[in-house]
Amino acid sequence: MLNPVEAEQVHLTTFYAALDHERELAERRRQDEQVAGTRNAQALHQRDGRVRDLNTRLARLNAAEEGLCFGRLDSADGEVLHIGRLGLHDREYEPLLVDWRAPAARPFYIATAVHNQGVVRRRHIQSRLRKVVDVQDEQLDLDRTADGESRLGTGVMGEAVLLKALEARRTGTMESIVQTIQADQDRIIRSDLPGVLVVQGGPGTGKTAIALHRAAYLLYTHREQLEKRGILVVGPNPTFLRFIGQVLPSLGEDGVRLVTIAELYPELTATRPEPAEVTEVKGRAVLAEVIAKAVADREWVPRTPLKLVVDGTELTVDPAVCADARDRARARRLTHNQARPYFLTDIIDALTAQYADIIGADPLGGENLLDDYDLEELRNEVVAEPAVQALLDQLWPNLSPQQLLVDLYGDEDRLALAAPQLSALDREHLLRYGDDWSPADVPLLDEAAELLGDDGREAARLRAERARAIAYAQGSLDVLSGSGSTDFDDEDESEILTAKDILDAEALAARYEADDDRTLAERAGADRRWTYGHVIVDEAQELSPMAWRAIARRCPLRSMTLVGDVAQTGAAGGGTSWRQALESTFGDRWRLAELTMNYRTPAEVMELAGHVLAQVDPTAKAPESVRSTGVKPWHVDVVPADQAAYVSKVAAEEQQHGQVGVITSRTRLELVQEAVGDLRDVTVLTVAGAKGLEFDSVLVVDPEGILLESPRGLRDLYVALTRCTQRLGVIGDLPEVLRNSDAWDVRH
Numbered sequence: 094m095l096n097p098v099e100a101e102q103v104h105l106t107t108f109y110a111a112l113d114h115e116r117e118l119a120e121r122r123r124q125d126e127q128v129a130g131t132r133n134a135q136a137l138h139q140r141d142g143r144v145r146d147l148n149t150r151l152a153r154l155n156a157a158e159e160g161l162c163f164g165r166l167d168s169a170d171g172e173v174l175h176i177g178r179l180g181l182h183d184r185e186y187e188p189l190l191v192d193w194r195a196p197a198a199r200p201f202y203i204a205t206a207v208h209n210q211g212v213v214r215r216r217h218i219q220s221r222l223r224k225v226v227d228v229q230d231e232q233l234d235l236d237r238t239a240d241g242e243s244r245l246g247t248g249v250m251g252e253a254v255l256l257k258a259l260e261a262r263r264t265g266t267m268e269s270i271v272q273t274i275q276a277d278q279d280r281i282i283r284s285d286l287p288g289v290l291v292v293q294g295g296p297g298t299g300k301t302a303i304a305l306h307r308a309a310y311l312l313y314t315h316r317e318q319l320e321k322r323g324i325l326v327v328g329p330n331p332t333f334l335r336f337i338g339q340v341l342p343s344l345g346e347d348g349v350r351l352v353t354i355a356e357l358y359p360e361l362t363a364t365r366p367e368p369a370e371v372t373e374v375k376g377r378a379v380l381a382e383v384i385a386k387a388v389a390d391r392e393w394v395p396r397t398p399l400k401l402v403v404d405g406t407e408l409t410v411d412p413a414v415c416a417d418a419r420d421r422a423r424a425r426r427l428t429h430n431q432a433r434p435y436f437l438t439d440i441i442d443a444l445t446a447q448y449a450d451i452i453g454a455d456p457l458g459g460e461n462l463l464d465d466y467d468l469e470e471l472r473n474e475v476v477a478e479p480a481v482q483a484l485l486d487q488l489w490p491n492l493s494p495q496q497l498l499v500d501l502y503g504d505e506d507r508l509a510l511a512a513p514q515l516s517a518l519d520r521e522h523l524l525r526y527g528d529d530w531s532p533a534d535v536p537l538l539d540e541a542a543e544l545l546g547d548d549g550r551e552a553a554r555l556r557a558e559r560a561r562a563i564a565y566a567q568g569s570l571d572v573l574s575g576s577g578s579t580d581f582d583d584e585d586e587s588e589i590l591t592a593k594d595i596l597d598a599e600a601l602a603a604r605y606e607a608d609d610d611r612t613l614a615e616r617a618g619a620d621r622r623w624t625y626g627h628v629i630v631d632e633a634q635e636l637s638p639m640a641w642r643a644i645a646r647r648c649p650l651r652s653m654t655l656v657g658d659v660a661q662t663g664a665a666g667g668g669t670s671w672r673q674a675l676e677s678t679f680g681d682r683w684r685l686a687e688l689t690m691n692y693r694t695p696a697e698v699m700e701l702a703g704h705v706l707a708q709v710d711p712t713a714k715a716p717e718s719v720r721s722t723g724v725k726p727w728h729v730d731v732v733p734a735d736q737a738a739y740v741s742k743v744a745a746e747e748q749q750h751g752q753v754g755v756i757t758s759r760t761r762l763e764l765v766q767e768a769v770g771d772l773r774d775v776t777v778l779t780v781a782g783a784k785g786l787e788f789d790s791v792l793v794v795d796p797e798g799i800l801l802e803s804p805r806g807l808r809d810l811y812v813a814l815t816r817c818t819q820r821l822g823v824i825g826d827l828p829e830v831l832r833n834s835d836a837w838d839v840r841h
């Protein structure tokens with residue numbers, strides 16, 4: 094009789110054989126597609142589509158290679174299901190392996206001894222390089238529990254496997270948790286697609302991991318709906334995006350665009366740093382009104398009549414005429430730039446009429462002497478007159494969002510007019526000259542783009558793109574027709590229509606466009622108006638109301654997952670309660686789920702961090718750590734002058750424990766960075782840069798500085814203290830909140 098490891102090896106070998114078979118099949122079909130000769134452009138085009146699908150299939154099969162099968166469910170009725178990273182069939186199309194996202198796999202994550210969902214045994218299978226290395230069983234059958242064969246358990250699924258995963262050294266990038274997703278996490282992952290779901294959870298509760306697995310689950314379950322529009326994932330900074338970037342590909346999913354708020358606006362780099370007070374003002378919901386007013390102010394009505402000269406004739410633009418033209422243009426309910434031609438037409442008509450009255454006046458007092466042809470000529474003259482164009486640009490300019498903001502920020506009077514509801518100091522924060530952008534400007538540019546509409550650049554870009562596509566298509570047709578002549582010596586073959594016979598370059602270009610070769614993320618990234626099937630925001634507490642508006646615009650269906658912790662808010666414009674953060678954009682149309690177990694930070698470290706949380710919010714409850722390490726956090730007070738050198742020495746020692754994160758105040762950052770140099774596996778960051786990240790060992794340097802240098806210093810300190818999976822050291826003068834705790838192991 095085989096032992097469990099041997100028995101599972103037999104199954105695993107079958108699964109890998111099926112995986113290899115699928116892979117070979119896809120590979121062969123891809124090769125066949127690639128060598129199949131065709132001269133028909135439409136067939137070529139369809140073939141490209143099939144090759145792309147096969148590439149996706151192969152990428153999915155390859156992603157499942159490591160840890161292909163990790164679970165097994167045995168039901169009371171004797172049914173056995175193996176759970177894996179994807180679904181596989183045998184050659185008779187009988188299911189072999191169930192995808193972890195399929196409904197049938199669900200009991201693997203939620204069955205308990207009390208609610209066993211018909212499962213009597215859950216088996217965790219661990220493998221490496223196609224070999225089963227360990228098997229852990231959980232008996233979920235209460236009858237058997239009664240006779241002592243099993244126990245009710247701790248409420249943690251697959252405890253031994255989970256703890257092994259949590260104890261493991263970090264690699265510097267986040268990994269998939271498919272094998273050990275816990276029941277409360279599973280409920281969130283599989284929550285319904287529609288609506289806004291807010292996931293509140295303390296540090297290390299798995300919010301990021303869950304958000305990414307939810308993306309994979311949604312893509313699998315609602316593929317039809319989501320594949321075309323894709324999923325947008327918004328994270329706090331580029332380092333974080335790199336940290337999480339491999340999780341979805343490792344789950345076999347692309348079709349997801351990962352961005353920070355600063356990258357939300359196409360073709361723009363928004364990296365200019367700015368003071369927190371400025372960021373805070375730019376993030377306020379009222380800025381939407383300010384931008385709207387700034388746009389409206391560019392639809393200008395002069396107070397007094399304006400004079401201009403057309404070919405020696407003086408004409409007057411009356412304020413009443415301008416006001417009338419403006420009202421009529423606005424009544425069309427178009428964007429500023431789209432409404433502009435209507436306004437212009439009215440003003441030009443008025444000027445032409447005035448011009449004609451003067452020029453065509455009958456000296457004898459009779460009717461105007463000009464006919465329609467003359468009037469048309471006069472109109473052309475009015476339009477061609479530079480003074481008229483300058484006047485029109487003044488009254489209703491064609492504007493890009495960038496120009497609107499440059500003009501607004503750079504002019505005290507414009508600011509005063511557009512933002513009377515802001516204090517003089519707040520307006521001063523906005524005042525600046527130049528056209529480089531900070532991340533907080535991005536939602537404002539986006540807001541402006543909505544109100545202004547296309548300023549002509551988008552149309553020009555599309556025209557250029559189309560011209561390129563036509564040139565490319567023409568090239569393809571030339572190649573096809575060139576090679577066609579040599580091949581047609583057979584009677585029958587000459588009957589075949591070539592691309593050239595049935596298509597011209599323009600039609601072919603249209604086909605190429607419809608079948609754009611860029612990835613979904615690239616296409617979505619280039620199009621400001623792209624709307625996604627689902628949006629996931631991580632560290633969502635950091636977003637300002639203006640950022641929420643920009644995000645909401647990208648998902649009119651309001652299908653979103655927002656994960657975060659309002660006790661960790663560091664950004665000046667971020668929210669400290671979900672209600673306050675979301676109210677202006679979503680009202681109360683969102684549902685809340687909470688997570689309470691901490692899978693990252695050991696209990697010893699959480700005890701300390703708990704003191705800080707109690708000061709951030711006395712009503713908040715720190716998440717409960719699932720494990721303790723027996724290693725107390727340590728503290729040493731080193732005078733500032735010696736700190737950098739000390740940190741460098743300790744960081745080098747800590748390297749032996751794995752990835753080391755040195756988190757320090759902004760003021761000490763450079764000094765510490767210099768001292769640490771480029772020690773392998775050691776990263777020096779500020780708290781903002783460490784958001785969402787984790788390390789085996791963390792050194793917090795200058796905690797007092799972290800606390801004092803930001804109005805949200807306490808929350809920053811809480812974030813810094815909760816980044817480690819194993820060890821925490823604190824270097825520098827201790828803030829009051831961390832003194833007098835028994836949690837410390839004091840170093841001298």
Ligand SMILES: Nc1ncnc2c1ncn2[C@@H]1O[C@H](COP(=O)(O)OP(=O)(O)OP(=O)(O)O)[C@@H](O)[C@H]1O
Nearest residue numbers: 270273274275296297298299300301302692693785
């Ligand atoms: N069910 C699980 N199985 C294995 N590991 C898990 C599980 N849940 C969470 N983890 C691990 O715990 C760590 C913390 O998870 P994650 O970063 O998603 O937490 P978070 O709630 O986003 O934290 P923070 O708010 O502090 O950024 C990660 O290493 C993650 O892989």
